[in-house]
Amino acid sequence: MENFALPTEDLYSPEIATITRVETLTESEKRFEIRMPGEKALNHKPGQFVEVSIFGFGEAPISICSSPTRGPLFELTVRATGRLTDKMHLLSEGSQIGIRGPFGNGFDPGAFKGKDILFVCGGIGLAPLKSLIDYTLDRREDFGRIIILYGTRNPSEILFPEEIKTWQSRKDVEFAITVDQASEEWQGNVGVITTLIPGLELDVKNTIVTVVGPPVMYKFVLMSLKGKRIPDENIYLSLERRMKCGVGKCGHCQINDTYVCQDGPVYHYPRVKQLEEAI
Amino acid sequence: MSKPRIAFFDFTSCEGCQLNKLNLENDLLSLLELVDIVEFREAMDDTADTYDVAFIEGSISTPTCVKRIYDIRRRAKVLVSLGSCAVLGGVNAMKNLHPADWVQEAVYGEDKYLFPSMPVQPVSAYVKVDYEIRGCPMSTPEFLHVLKSIVLGRKPEIFDHAVCVECKLHENECVLDKGMFCLGPVSRAGCEAVCPENGQYCTGCRGLVSNANIAGAVGMLKRHGFSEQEARKKLQMYSSLNKLINEAECRHA
Amino acid sequence: MNALEEKLNRFVKYRISEEDVRLLIDHLKQKAPVYAPHNSGEASFSYELVEKSTDVVLQYPRTMQPIKKFFLPPKEVLLNFNIKDNTYSKPEVPEETRIFFGIHSYEMASLKRLDYSFTQGHRESNYISRRKYAIFVGISYEPDESHFSKSVGIDVEETEGFDLFLLKNDTGYFLLEITETGKKLLDGYKENLVPDREELKLEPLRFKSKIKYHHNRLPSVFDHVYKSKVWEKYAEICVGCGTCNLLCSTCYCFDIRDEVELDAEHGSRTRYWDGCMLNTFAEVAGGENFRGSLARRTRHRLYRKFRYITAKSEMLHCVGCGRCSHYCPVGISMTDIVNDLIADHEEKQKREKI
CATH class of the missing domain: 3.40.50.80 (Nucleotide-binding domain of ferredoxin-NADP reductase (FNR) module)
Incomplete structure (x- = not known):
């Protein structure tokens, strides 16, 4: 039987991070530099993503576009295509956003x-x-x-x-x-x-x-x-899917038997070939 | 952020959606903190020139309607159609299923020439509609949701799944299982399944879900003892502009 | 004596009347809140908090919402937030003892599956807090035309996960002590309760719905039917209402949505049950839908029950409660789909041999 006494995780509470720089890249894309509380490193791997959250606007999975080799701040490139990303484009330096993650496997x-x-x-x-x-x-x-x-x-x-x-x-x-x-x-x-x-x-x-x-x-x-x-x-x-929870629960990002937010988003091609719904 | 200036307009409809807003009671005062209502024939005499948000009730059914809706669109930053008539053509659009002349005569008799009329169309057939609030009448919680979303500057959440989802979330006993007719399995949710929850059946007043399996729905109703004719007729009550309702061939049940 | 009878005969048991069962509920109510099946509507049942033990329905086919509703509520506030100052608080999830009474074996089996889903990888605190101190009193039932739990390996009298179990007999019930917790629950229940020494013999139960193959063979059938025509056959009838997902005792997919109050300042982030049969479930940001057709969605639903998580957890994720079949407005039955897949598979094998 399951041991419920083991430690559990508070999975859906974001950390409140600060936007330290905003750069307009194109008509619909902006780059944001983000600082976690206490300038803590995100400790991500290339290819991983975070769930960005703005209260009242929900959450969206955004891939991290900066390398972990470049210090504790990290960068997100955001295309304005939805409820959260449209709002994010209106934010400026000093604004606060919620961050959960990093999630996914990333590249090795x-x-x-x-x-x-x-x-x-x-x-x-x-x-x-x-x-x-x-x-x-x-x-x-x-x-x-x-x-x-x-x-x-x-x-x-x-x-x-x-x-x-x-x-x-x-x-x-x-x-x-x-x-x-x-x-x-x-x-x-x-x-x-x-x-x-x-x-x-x-x-x-x-x-x-x-x-x-x-x-x-x-x-x-x-x-x-x-x-x-x-x-x-x-x-x-x-691979891109709508990762809602980021922690392998909500089911939205599932491709056949794999959860993109857990086993992906980076997939080895031989594995993708076994996944009928992948591409 | 300054308060958005909002206005309400009525076209071909019973104006029930507008009256529904006056029933907001306590919420109405909070709503007035959030927005300025600059035009609302059911409740005030003032008019205005421009609007941040124009809510349109009713379908487009006369040449005057067409002129007016173009005019309102030009003056409104955001346009929201409100209720089944505005979103789908609604009950009014059933007249499109009959010869225009016959309809004119049945309604106006010998005065029919005084009342020019056209086939009924939803607002979106003429102008760009930013958001749609479905229902007959519209659901007030959804109206408030859309209004709050606009005030916040976000897209509202408009569902494209069946009323069954809301019935199941509320653990309502299935009205089909009670021997009643119901369109809940193919009709759009967002109403909190208010009819089945109160012992009524779903009439599909919010229209069908997108990609609805109409043949499947007809088969379903036949399985529950209703005739194919009744099934199609009731599907058409609010969705008469959906041509697939008559075309979809039912091969089952 | 078969293995199941042997197992049941090892438990200490008491012979009690239906009246005694109600007294047992009253007794348990003094220890913790008791939830049990009640009538709701003309022919429906739902688990509710027991106010009067006489309201509890002891023999019923199934409740509409499965027992997951107590551990993964249909609607659950995850956070309360303030937009203006960017702060939030997480509502406290009480870790309390709750007694679930009159529960069928397939429900207990479904919780075992949910336990797996919410403790694998990330151990979700919301679920585990609700689940931690739950106590279960099982009850046997008469299978109706939709139950098929025996076909997925779950006996009506399966006691795994329960603390006490009520087994219906001619005059009333056998009350079985399954765990130490169960035994302690009976302290002070009845003065003169004496264990019954009679050997239990189970009546063979007749399930009207059956899957043609032994459940051990099902995952391997699913290795071969991905491209079957059966999916299209059911997609023609299915209207995609999502009832089968929402009422499924092992489905746990959810959506998360933010809603704000009329002050445009306070709000909450809430999760709702969701389902892979629904139109927009697999849509991505650009609007592309990776499971746009009902055939693909039906296939995904069944693969989730019989293949995908099964391979990882070594448990079929269908427990045979029959809710998807019983509440389907178009009358699609889970056993029909699976049996059609088996037939299709057999035919394919035959063709390959020739």
């Missing part, structure tokens, strides 16, 4: 040591991957090539222009960007993100691929990767 960068890493980022999928990109850049000597592919719908939706400049200028980072629809000033690649994949020269056995993007993107990216003969077991995806 230790397992990628010595490997080349290919990041395939679609749209706001760059946010969770930036956490891992920054992590690998901060421990640059631990990894082989770092290749970042980034696709957005149009140039006005490009996130993190400052970071992108840095990535473009670094000799030890290979960066390519494409937009679905170009503007008049745009001189770069035009086309969906999969157009960037065939031209890559990869040591397929030694390359880890991490893919994050909108639901429709996965199938096409996976097809392209297959075309490059990347073994399935080298591919990791992060």
